[in-house]
Amino acid sequence: MNTNVFRNLSYGVYVVTTLDGSRPTGCVANSVMQITSSPATIAVSMNHDNYTNDCMKRAGVFAVSILSEKSDPSLIGQFGFQSGRDTDKFAGVSYEEQEHLPVLTDCCGYIVCKIIDQMETNTHTVFLGEVIDGDSKGTDPAMTYAYYHKVIKGKSPKNAPTYLSEEETEKTETLAKKETWVCSVCGYVYDGETPFEELPDSFTCPLCKMPKEKFIKK
Amino acid sequence: MNTNVFRNLSYGVYVVTTLDGSRPTGCVANSVMQITSSPATIAVSMNHDNYTNDCMKRAGVFAVSILSEKSDPSLIGQFGFQSGRDTDKFAGVSYEEQEHLPVLTDCCGYIVCKIIDQMETNTHTVFLGEVIDGDSKGTDPAMTYAYYHKVIKGKSPKNAPTYLSEEETEKTETLAKKETWVCSVCGYVYDGETPFEELPDSFTCPLCKMPKEKFIKK
Missing domain, CATH: 2.30.110.10 (Electron Transport, Fmn-binding Protein; Chain A)
Structure with a gap:
């Protein structure tokens, strides 16, 4: 399957x-x-x-x-x-x-x-x-x-019926991408033009409002 | 409601x-x-x-x-x-x-x-x-x-949970439109550039394949 x-x-x-x-x-x-x-x-x-x-x-x-x-x-x-x-x-x-x-x-x-x-x-x-x-x-x-997935770049929380494990998601999605910053709380993938490291410390996740330090590099 | x-x-x-x-x-x-x-x-x-x-x-x-x-x-x-x-x-x-x-x-x-x-x-x-x-x-x-509704211009059959009675549908949709030709079998609304009357007799409903005479003027 x-x-x-x-x-x-x-x-x-x-x-x-x-x-x-x-x-x-x-x-x-x-x-x-x-x-x-x-x-x-x-x-x-x-x-x-x-x-x-x-x-x-x-x-x-x-x-x-x-x-x-x-x-x-x-x-x-x-x-x-x-x-x-x-x-x-x-x-x-x-x-x-x-x-x-x-x-x-x-x-x-x-x-x-x-x-x-x-x-x-x-x-x-x-x-x-x-x-x-x-x-x-x-x-x-x-x-x-x-739309949420493609335009807003959101993910499913673990309790959702539509949730796919990270492994399965990565298998299909990352592929060619080298380095992405992902919100560890909600899974939002940063997709802005400014390199993530150069964002101000006041940057918050546009989805769940968590601070910049909650993002992890993948 | x-x-x-x-x-x-x-x-x-x-x-x-x-x-x-x-x-x-x-x-x-x-x-x-x-x-x-x-x-x-x-x-x-x-x-x-x-x-x-x-x-x-x-x-x-x-x-x-x-x-x-x-x-x-x-x-x-x-x-x-x-x-x-x-x-x-x-x-x-x-x-x-x-x-x-x-x-x-x-x-x-x-x-x-x-x-x-x-x-x-x-x-x-x-x-x-x-x-x-x-x-x-x-x-x-x-x-x-x-997409089916807006791009293909299709409707729901009567058994569908999403079916709205014709009256309700017309209330929200027709409004300004003066004259439309609708397939009496599947509800497809003709939307072509050629006036419906000028279509060849061989015209069939693109959705359910019924012949031209199954269309009714609304």
């Missing part, structure tokens, strides 16, 4: 949110799809290790904020590469409430769901949600995972 | 195939996503009315052929807008066998699965498949549903 084939499946980039008691929390997901149109239901896949998974099960509800190509990529660092167990993921993030659930202001649409079924695998839960509200916002096109 | 928000979810375009006894059959699907990476599993949503759904349950296995932007769009007409109950969907279609399952030659990758779980909704089954084989083919980018 050649696991690179999974890269040919097309996804969007979403922030799935729910409530931890009364505290908003959430994480980045790619695996969201509509299952039925009437009544509308969607499925979301969520790793057992994501704190959002526990919170979704307790709250019984979740919301999906659909990121657009114009959404601030640091949202992906904020929601994708830290845990809601020990971080307030919403710190400094603008959001509104829809059906009592947090929805990011900086997105091109949202869907609010009540969980009506779930299917367990060894690492992920597939939640089936009946849509109770949803709306489009603005006209910016939705961010696809391909 | 504004159902147009569902258009902001990102999908690929796939042909899900299986066996009806020893006869290959299949249909078009958008709702395919990876659930876990190790062992690799994927989920596929399939309408109860699709003959492929019955056959998948009987066969216990299925394959996903991932269409690329260069794949012949008539495959979507062939597999998406007729039923395998009364048609040989593979008539005239080039395919190969992988793990005894039919995989389209004209695709950018395939995944073969054994069904290990399923979840029912009122209209669709969500199948969970453990991947037993898969490979990429060529370097053409995968066709996204957005």
Whole structure:
């Protein structure tokens, strides 16, 4: 089996949110799809290790904020590469409430769901949600995972279904490249014109906002 | 609820195939996503009315052929807008066998699965498949549903989770357009430079190959 084939499946980039008691929390997901149109239901896949998974099960509800190509990529660092167990993921993030659930202001649409079924695998839960509200916002096109990967140069966190181990990724990607600087926190590959060593010390990862010293040479 | 928000979810375009006894059959699907990476599993949503759904349950296995932007769009007409109950969907279609399952030659990758779980909704089954084989083919980018919709000008068949009723679709799309010719079989909207009336009688729908007289003026 050649696991690179999974890269040919097309996804969007979403922030799935729910409530931890009364505290908003959430994480980045790619695996969201509509299952039925009437009544509308969607499925979301969520790793057992994501704190959002526990919170979704307790709250019984979740919301999906659909990121657009114009959404601030640091949202992906904020929601994708830290845990809601020990971080307030919403710190400094603008959001509104829809059906009592947090929805990011900086997105091109949202869907609010009540969980009506779930299917367990060894690492992920597939939640089936009946849509109770949803709306489009603005006209910016939705961010696809391909756009995130190719244009924003982002990677998958380890809990994502789309995660490929570093070895597999390097096998297909680096090839001719001699030296790259990679954010050790989120995997962002520095791609600017200024040589990395000459960047100011104030440089931070555009994805997860970690400081320059978190980058490692590969 | 504004159902147009569902258009902001990102999908690929796939042909899900299986066996009806020893006869290959299949249909078009958008709702395919990876659930876990190790062992690799994927989920596929399939309408109860699709003959492929019955056959998948009987066969216990299925394959996903991932269409690329260069794949012949008539495959979507062939597999998406007729039923395998009364048609040989593979008539005239080039395919190969992988793990005894039919995989389209004209695709950018395939995944073969054994069904290990399923979840029912009122209209669709969500199948969970453990991947037993898969490979990429060529370097053409995968066709996204957005590409199919915007570049190929295709629509969803009625059984698709992504289907929006004609009324809803027209509300958002036509607006300023005065007169359009639409294929009554697959919904393809004629968009050529030659006025539709002046096309030769031999004109056929580029998606589903139906003759010119199947087009209706809107």
